[in-house]
Amino acid sequence: MSTNAVITLDALPPTTHTKPISSQKWSSHFAFVMAAVGSAVGLGNIWKFPYMTGTSGGGAFVLVYLACVAMIGLPILIAEVTIGRAGGASPMGALRNLAAKYRASRHWQIVGLVGALTALLVLSFYSVVAGWALAYVPVAATGKLAGISGAASETIFNTILADPVGQIGWHTAFMATTVLIVSRGIGGGIERAVTWLMPMLAVLLVLLVAYAAAQGAFLDGAAFLFAPDFSALGTEAVLSAAGHAFFTLSVGLGAMIAYGGYLPEGVSIPRTAITIAALDTLCALAAGLAIFPLVFAHGLDPAGGPGLVFVTLPVAFGGMPGGDLFGALFFILLGIAAVTSAVALLEPIVATMVERGFRRSSCATMLGLLCWAIGLASVFSFNVWSDVRIAGDERTIFDWLNLLTSDILLPLGGIAIALFVGWAMPLRALGGEIDLGPRWLRAWRALVRYIAPAAVAMVLVSALMGAAA
Numbered sequence: 018m019s020t021n022a023v024i025t026l027d028a029l030p031p032t033t034h035t036k037p038i039s040s041q042k043w044s045s046h047f048a049f050v051m052a053a054v055g056s057a058v059g060l061g062n063i064w065k066f067p068y069m070t071g072t073s074g075g076g077a078f079v080l081v082y083l084a085c086v087a088m089i090g091l092p093i094l095i096a097e098v099t100i101g102r103a104g105g106a107s108p109m110g111a112l113r114n115l116a117a118k119y120r121a122s123r124h125w126q127i128v129g130l131v132g133a134l135t136a137l138l139v140l141s142f143y144s145v146v147a148g149w150a151l152a153y154v155p156v157a158a159t160g161k162l163a164g165i166s167g168a169a170s171e172t173i174f175n176t177i178l179a180d181p182v183g184q185i186g187w188h189t190a191f192m193a194t195t196v197l198i199v200s201r202g203i204g205g206g207i208e209r210a211v212t213w214l215m216p217m218l219a220v221l222l223v224l225l226v227a228y229a230a231a232q233g234a235f236l237d238g239a240a241f242l243f244a245p246d247f248s249a250l251g252t253e254a255v256l257s258a259a260g261h262a263f264f265t266l267s268v269g270l271g272a273m274i275a276y277g278g279y280l281p282e283g284v285s286i287p288r289t290a291i292t293i294a295a296l297d298t299l300c301a302l303a304a305g306l307a308i309f310p311l312v313f314a315h316g317l318d319p320a321g322g323p324g325l326v327f328v329t330l331p332v333a334f335g336g337m338p339g340g341d342l343f344g345a346l347f348f349i350l351l352g353i354a355a356v357t358s359a360v361a362l363l364e365p366i367v368a369t370m371v372e373r374g375f376r377r378s379s380c381a382t383m384l385g386l387l388c389w390a391i392g393l394a395s396v397f398s399f400n401v402w403s404d405v406r407i408a409g410d411e412r413t414i415f416d417w418l419n420l421l422t423s424d425i426l427l428p429l430g431g432i433a434i435a436l437f438v439g440w441a442m443p444l445r446a447l448g449g450e451i452d453l454g455p456r457w458l459r460a461w462r463a464l465v466r467y468i469a470p471a472a473v474a475m476v477l478v479s480a481l482m483g484a485a486a
């Protein structure tokens with residue numbers, strides 16, 4: 018038994034290194050909920066959910082997505098937070114601690130390692146898309162959106178994409194902010210940002226829905242979102258819905274394990290998880306209700322892809338009184354919502370390295386630089402490398418990073434996390450962390466033990482076989 022993998026894992030430092038991390042706690046239950054909501058609500062809700070709904074045919078996708086959030090995402094969110102609080106460390110450390118405690122294989126910590134690599138890849142393109150939001154702040158503030166048509170809005174977006182230097186500037190600003198926050202340690206900064214700014218974003222979203230209801234083709238938009246046409250739904254779309262359920266709740270790569278590590282005893286994990294999932298879902302649906310009525314009213318293409326929100330909402334801001342101000346504010350808040358998610362992507366990796374004795378600020382800076390460099394590939398996907406195809410199909414490098422993480426790595430990570438709590442942790446230990454009655458606890462365990470892993474694995478395999486055929 019002396020394979021390389023075993024030697025490497027044996028050489029890891031002892032678990033006592035985890036103490037300094039878990040001794041740092043959220044200042045209150047509310048603070049944890051806000052930080053977790055901050056991590057969940059981000060570009061996934063406002064940028065990705067609407068465009069995926071658009072490319073996947075609408076209502077049927079939304080329905081499958083909602084089912085996946087409730088039946089797969091939520092149980093796995095509970096699982097991640099539980100691992101974090103019970104293991105009291107970074108994702109790798111928590112899995113290692115718990116595996117040792119319950120005599121399971123130490124190889125479970127590989128799940129934490131793969132999660133960290135996934136987080137790096139997600140953060141690399143997440144930062145680029147957040148950069149697009151920031152690029153719109155000066156555009157809106159200087160009145161350039163006033164009265165624009167759908168076509169003019171498309172031109173503005175395409176101009177942003179065509180300019181690698183500008184995009185790199187915004188991508189750099191965004192990544193630097195994320196690094197700065199993580200360097201200082203989570204807590205104060207994130208808590209405050211999320212407590213004040215996320216509700217403001219929610220208010221603006223409601224305002225946009227009201228505008229779409231008054232000025233857009235509201236019934237067409239709502240019908241597109243909520244009237245399911247299952248004939249339009251293929252296996253790949255089902256996989257995307259499942260993958261997006263992971264992405265939007267920030268599960269499958271260990272972020273919620275890291276956040277759970279800072280969660281005080283006595284806070285109800287299931288109740289907290291339900292709150293997070295509910296607020297996250299409301300935000301996504303509100304974004305959809307704000308966007309699709311405008312898409313149909315302005316002759317835009319619902320299947321327009323990643324640019325959908327950036328093309329659609331400026332038309333709304335351009336048409337409303339005070340739109341310069343609201344538009345600028347909206348994109349600032351979207352950037353902030355993205356930062357609170359980006360922090361959750363970087364934190365688990367940094368926490369892992371801090372446990373190994375590295376300085377927090379050095380790790381944050383080095384890892385931020387690495388993500389920044391990988392992010393350049395996404396920037397170039399829209400201009401200098403727009404012709405580059407890795408796999409002979411339509412997809413650019415950006416598309417591949419998006420697909421690989423959301424549709425493959427997050428579902429795989431989710432399956433592994435579900436299996437870990439379902440099989441490696443005894444029911445009594447779980448009952449000690451999760452304050453559900455015995456029946457609900459068993460039902461939850463059946464979900465993470467059998468149903469969620471089997472369902473995700475089936476969808477994953479059939480979609481991959483379909484894609485290969």
Ligand code: PFF
Binds near residue numbers: 059263264270
């Ligand atoms: N949940 C975030 C969003 O919807 O924008 C993205 C995300 C953050 C995914 C943190 C994963 C993660 F660990």
